[in-house]
Amino acid sequence: MPYLARKITRVKWETGNEFAPNEIPADAVTSDLRTKSNTLSFWQLETPTNYIEISKIALALVTEADRIDRLDLTWIDKNGFRSQGISVNPSDGRTPVKSLQSTHVDVAKLDLNRLSKIASWIADGLSQNQYRRFTKKEIIQIIIEAIRQDLVSLDDLAPKVKDEIDKEFGM
Amino acid sequence: METELRIVGYDQGGASKVYIPNIFSLLESGGGGELDGDVLASTEQTPGASELADTVLQKVFGLQRYFFRVSPSLGFKTLRVTPFPVLSTRQVIVAKEDIDNQLRKVENQIFTAFEAEPIEDGYSHSTEVLLEKIIMDFGRHADSWLVSIFSSARWSASMKADLLRLLSRQKPFTEDWRLRVIQIGLSSQNIELRDAAVQAAESWEDPGVIELLKSHKENCAWLADYISRVLQDLMR
Numbered sequence: 001m002p003y004l005a006r007k008i009t010r011v012k013w014e015t016g017n018e019f020a021p022n023e024i025p026a027d028a029v030t031s032d033l034r035t036k037s038n039t040l041s042f043w044q045l046e047t048p049t050n051y052i053e054i055s056k057i058a059l060a061l062v063t064e065a066d067r068i069d070r071l072d073l074t075w076i077d078k079n080g081f082r083s084q085g086i087s088v089n090p091s092d093g094r095t096p097v098k099s100l101q102s103t104h105v106d107v108a109k110l111d112l113n114r115l116s117k118i119a120s121w122i123a124d125g126l127s128q129n130q131y132r133r134f135t136k137k138e139i140i141q142i143i144i145e146a147i148r149q150d151l152v153s154l155d156d157l158a159p160k161v162k163d164e165i166d167k168e169f170g171m
Numbered sequence: 172m173e174t175e176l177r178i179v180g181y182d183q184g185g186a187s188k189v190y191i192p193n194i195f196s197l198l199e200s201g202g203g204g205e206l207d208g209d210v211l212a213s214t215e216q217t218p219g220a221s222e223l224a225d226t227v228l229q230k231v232f233g234l235q236r237y238f239f240r241v242s243p244s245l246g247f248k249t250l251r252v253t254p255f256p257v258l259s260t261r262q263v264i265v266a267k268e269d270i271d272n273q274l275r276k277v278e279n280q281i282f283t284a285f286e287a288e289p290i291e292d293g294y295s296h297s298t299e300v301l302l303e304k305i306i307m308d309f310g311r312h313a314d315s316w317l318v319s320i321f322s323s324a325r326w327s328a329s330m331k332a333d334l335l336r337l338l339s340r341q342k343p344f345t346e347d348w349r350l351r352v353i354q355i356g357l358s359s360q361n362i363e364l365r366d367a368a369v370q371a372a373e374s375w376e377d378p379g380v381i382e383l384l385k386s387h388k389e390n391c392a393w394l395a396d397y398i399s400r401v402l403q404d405l406m407r
Contacts, residue, residue: 009292010393011332011366027329031289065293067340070370070397072292133397136373137404160295 004042004088004105005057005075006122008032010133013126024123033119040107040118043093043100048075048130058134059146060095060103066158068143068165071134076121081107086114096156097146140168270309274316277305281334290333299337306343314344321355328361335364339371346377353380357387366394373401381405 012028015021033040043057058071081088086107093104107118125131134142143165146152154162284298306313320326320334335356343349349371356368372380384402389395 007293011363014362014391016362031291034289062293066295067293069292070373131393133393133400135397135400135404137407138400 002078003045003048003075004078004081004107005045005048005054005073006032006040006042007061008072008074008122008131010072010074010126010131013123021127024119028123029115029119032122033115035110035115038108038110040110040115041093042088042105042107044078044103044105045075048132054132055134055142056097056100057103058139059142059151060093060097060100062139062143062161063097063146063152063157064093064095065161067160068136068139070136071139072131073134074122074125074131076118076125076130080117080121084114084117086110086117097152099151140164144169270312274305274309274312277301278320282330285330285333290336292336295340296337299340302337302343303341306341314348317343318348318351318355321352328359328364331359332356332361332363332367335367335371339367339374342375346379349375349377350379350383353383357383362391362394365389365391366397369394369398369401373404376405 008028009032012025012031015023015025019025043060045053045057047053054073057073061073062068062071078088087109089106089108090102091104091106092101095101095104110118143152143157143161147154147165154165157165280301281298284296284301288296290296309316317334317338321331326334335352338352353368353372353375356364356371359365359368369384372384381402384398384405387398389398
């Protein structure tokens, strides 16, 4: 799989007038690249331009969330990790969608230099439009569709997510 | 036993919260707590002091009746809980300052919470509960306090955006208020605040936001794309 996708907050990566175009605002790193045990969570992605495929990553993420909001996804070339000696370890994702759990990987043993590399790749990717924002309504539609296809059950969702789905579509 | 009456919030002609230390109420659940009830209040200039005191007394008499029903000895004890003060205008003015002080403290709490825990789409934030409580307890004071945060320079644009993102998770006040806040956000030079304003428009789904979003000229391509997709969702 040539890409690794991650949830971000798109606007935090905007340089605006405050930074030069090649600079990365610190807020982007501290809000979107918060490591745990020096590890970052990513999802494997073959064809980012394929809506169905990228929607599945969105589904994996939003079904483990505790509320429904819009979602920003970005993706970076997986080969870069290998060439920089950054460990990419398969690890089951925390999502109730069982069929998607194995698409998750941990990018591990991150130090400041490696984290900074990842930040640069994300910033470069965003400048080349490697990014997809899902609106709240789209997210609701993706969850509804997954429930219809038995990929996930309504009972597996967090109470607020379940309420939103009930409210929108009276399921 | 003397007791102190402190107003923690009031609204023009509406119901206000009154907190009376040392007067305890029994709850049907078996628990108990200090009396914290609604009383009628008039404007800041004319506090309606006797009205306030009367209403409080009515509540206490109601409680006494309840105590007598539950336990006559407890009822007799409550008769000793007197006298109740009548509020003066001066006390109400002091209470207004008290509200301002409390809202200032809330601002500090929010700052600290934002520093400790970034706001993330899809995940609840501890400040949501605080904001909900402030909006419920302080009514119109919270309304103008929040507008003053968005329209003044005392908060950074990024902090305002975070606050707006959290507010968009509930549906505060009136549609007019919400449209005003969205308009303030959209007219900002700061992209974070504009983005948060569009997210609020998307969440609140007020009919008036369609015109606001349509008339907004956005120069950032991805944000302009988001606006057009939110518009499609809202008009669907």
